[in-house]
Amino acid sequence: MQKKWLYRLIMSYIPIFFAVVFCLMLLFFMTMSDLVRKQSVQASGVFASQVMQIVDSTLKNIDTAASKSLLLNEKIAGYFNSSGPQATYAYYEVTEVLLDFMTQVGLVDSIYLYRESDGKVLMQHFSSELAEFGDRAFIAEAMKTPGSLMWSDIRQFALFDTPDTSKRVVSLVKKVPYYSGEQGLIVVNIRTDSLHALIREMSLDGVSSLCMTDGRGSSFEGSDRTCPSGSGEQGNVMELQSDYSSWHLRIGMKQAGLFTYVSAFSYVWFALGFVAIAGGMLAMTYISHRHYRPLEQVLRRIHAFADKRSSLARREAAEDEFAFIDKSLESLIEHTNNYDKLQAEGKLYRRVQLFNELMDGSRAWSMEQLKRELRQVGLNGDFDGLAVGLVEIDYYAPFAEQYSPSDQSLFKFTLRSAVQEIAEAENEQLWTEWVAPNRLGLIYRLEGTGKERQQLLKLKQLAERARVWVGQYLKFTVTIGMSEPVKRGEELPAAFHQAAAAVERKISFGPNQVYVYEAHWAQTASNRGHDVLLQEMRETAQLYRLGNPDWELLLEQTCRTMAAGLYTREDLTGLIRIFKSEINREMQELPQESLGQWQASGWSRLSGMPEEFEWIGDARELLHPLLQDAQQQLQSLRMNRQQYMLASEVRNYIAGHYADQELSLSHLSEAFDMNTKTLSRIFKEEIGEKFVDYLARVRIEKAKQLLEETNEPVQSIAEKIGYLYPMSFIRVFKKLVGMTPGDYRKEMEHRK
Known part of the structure; x- marks a missing residue:
């Protein structure tokens, strides 16, 4: 039934509605834009300070932990006090201390100890001589630097001289003994990716952008990335410097330019907004009167019939026009529904019975008999081949325990409807019935001959779409098994067993999959x-x-x-x-x-x-x-x-x-x-x-x-x-x- 009057009514009001709402939204946004901009700038500054404090606190915690767990450790001190070849167990104890420290401090990528007396470098997983160590240049520079060392700038760290194994790190350097470094160094390396991930977790997506650089301006995000500076398309940029590490943190407001642009509008929009509201009210009043005229004509015709029946006349006197129309049609609808219900119940019962007979093979059906029987239960009997499928709800026992019977029925109804609609959207004739509490049976009625392979491929694609839809929108998953296409009604029981065997393949390869029966399974199953x-x-x-x-x-x-x-x-x-x-x-x-x-x-x-x-x-x-x-x-x-x-x-x-x-x-x-x-x-x-x-x-x-x-x-x-x-x-x-x-x-x- 075409709803021309409804669409005309809707299309008359929608432009007015949108025009008025747009004006009101524009007024509100213009009023709030300046306030939001100021609060955003203030909040960005506070947020940047908090991020910098968190980064500094993290670095200080690592520094403190290194001093307590490494610099003051007896086994570490024993390593630096000794020189020359040592027992393997002595190195093992030191590496255990290093591994324990890495376990306690999650951001640490690697640690190594440099002993000045013999040029020995010991890491948590191997040892090396200074001449063969890939980080020897950094060690030499650290030994030459007087006084205590803290956090380095971003640098390249590699165990060996091969450049493809290097990685970007920042390093905490501890001299042994403290200040002088006569015995050697303790170097704790942290990957810049880890610090960047820490900052990225604290960033507000869509609101602000954070960028951390070292003292030389290198970005923690990557060697090929640069941090914004000044003002640009990304918004105003604020910069903070850490008193502890001397690193810089830049925070920028995204879409900051939009507030400035809107604030430039004239306050003439206030007056235009009120004019738009008043004009919208007048327009809706006029259009409503015009669209009410067809309804008046319908009411006149019903009145002519109501004069002949006193009951309808009494209803019309006590109710408005829409209620009068509703009551007038109620009797006709009720009689029609009762008749259709009786017809549908008989067909549904017969349809379920026929489905079970086809699956269990209790009765042999020729193709002509089957087509005739399908037409009698309200299904299309024009097809050339058949294929059987089974949809099994995965983990059905927990599913039955978790949901009430009413919820289970609702889920099953949704599953059946989704499978049916996906098939119909591709012009495939599908008949579905529940054959077990956890299994939905499918019978596809195929058109055309000599295209079995293409048809099976298409049915598998439809089953895959249904499986994905269930996993995305319902609270459970399904496994679907498909049989080979058959040409005769007598072959349907065998096809049903093929679909059941395909579903059983999830025992081997897991649930939430689509399996298509293959002929060689029978031979494989006989020789297990x-x-x-x-x-x-x-x-x-x-x-x-x-x-x-x-x-x-x-x-x-x-x-x-x-x-x-x-x-x-x-x-x-x-x-x-x-x-x-x-x-x-x-x-x-x-x-x-x-x-x-x-x-x-x-x-x-x-x-x-x-x-x-x-x-x-x-x-x-x-x-x-x-x-x-x-x-x-x-x-x-x-x-x-x-x-x-x-x-x-x-x-x-x-x-x-x-x-x-x-x-x-x-x-x-x-x-x-x-x-x-x-x-x-x-x-x-x-x-x-x-x-x-x-x-x-x-x-x-x-x-x-x-x-x-x-x-x-x-x-x-x-x-x-x-x-x-x-x-x-x-x-x-x-x-x-x-x-x-x-x-x-x-x-x-x-x-x-």
Whole structure:
């Protein structure tokens, strides 16, 4: 229905409204402009002083901390008092002091100590001679400068003479001893980027601009940047100088020229404003009378009908003209709505029932039958192909707990409407129904033949737009799975299963994505490599029990193997449960004290961890820090045990001599000057595994690596890992891996 009268009414009033409002705004802005300009100048000065105080306070805090933590530190003093080669531990203690200082003072980029006696330069992470140090020119200049030094100007700092590694810093220089500097220097470097970031955080975007320079005028923002001076397009500039660092801070008011320009207007605008208001009132009165005439004609026609019905006549006598029109149409609208409602309810029920029949395959539909049935439920039956999609709400359990049923219904209605509207905007026929509390089913009715690839690409783009829209405007995310296009109604159940399989891919690659079904998934799903995955779990558990840091890498590999296996959410739950059991079973081999620590801090948390996850990344993010924390506690307990230190040395010795065919307990007892039985008992208690079993496992792991990476014969590999007889090697390999070396090499080549 065209609303010509409404648009004419609106377009009549809007120009008058805007003209009057513009005049009032201009008057108000003109009155306030001068006051705002003065207050802005005053506020900018106060703000600049506060920024300069904060910068000075930050520099003073670093200066004070350097004096207390470095200049007065006994270990630092010991470093400067000594000269010549020193023990590594002595340097380690000094670097620990430097690292602690950097941790306490967040802005510090680097620290180095220069010892004048022997030209030694020591940083927090390496040492160097003065002749090879990239900052030797600055050191020479600082040593020549008499008296105490404070903060330098902006300079280039590099560890070596290569210019591409230099960075812009300011440096705090402390002489040792104070004032004279006979023993050397303490230099604390702060990157100019850090100070610029501190100033940028305090700047008021859109109101003022801040720029800090050193005593030579170099900007902290960058070597190619200059700070404004005087007055210009950016506004008036105020400059402050720090009494502490002698640095300069310039602050400029943005858009300051606008206030001066507006203030130049004449006060004649006041009179024009009042004239505009009065003229607007007169114009709106005249236009209102003109636009009321069509309404009078409608009322006359209704009056003629009202005279025939006494009820309408009584209403008209007690109400205004608009209420009279509303009451007159109410009866007709009510009857029409009741009829349409009954028709719509029947179609909606039949539509949902038909959707479910198509998805579950309870009834076979030919394409002609399907088109005819769709027309009966009010849908367009002109199409040539079909495609199925599934929209799944991510993390549905927290979603259901967080929102009430009414809020959930509102979110689901919004989601369904958005998906429908995005498809309709691209002229795609889409039918949507909820098939589960967290899943919205989609059936696209496609037009044209021989364009399946282009159609699928377009549907994926529509799904991606819907996914982005949901993440942007709703308080949850969705994962969308798409099937391949089909040409027959009987293929819809299979297409539905394809869409469901595509949605399940978020177990591997994460939620909030769009996945399109690929035919090779069926072959991959039938060969998931359970044996390899279980072997990786067992090896991860063994490395974890032994305290070998490689367990973290193997855990990551295990998670990647799970992601590559097309597992369902139920499969993932079972695999996580198996992995937890493997970890706990291996930890039972620990000494009693370590086992008690594991059961109290590790297993109690691991067993209480949720077993159902949205995707493998959630499981890894929970599992890894939990195991890492428990490992650190066990490691602390182990480091306090002398036996564990001995067992660790034996383990390291095995790692370096596993290829020795003479390696045995007797060999180790001679190497560590211990009784054979005592050494065997300590190794079993601390490592949780007999010596012969541990040695065999180390050799077999190396053999697996050689079988995968080289083409050497089995006999040669057996000799390289310490086996004199190939048959012994093959027997042990099959016992630990479950297959012969030759079969293992074939399996790895097939997998590649």
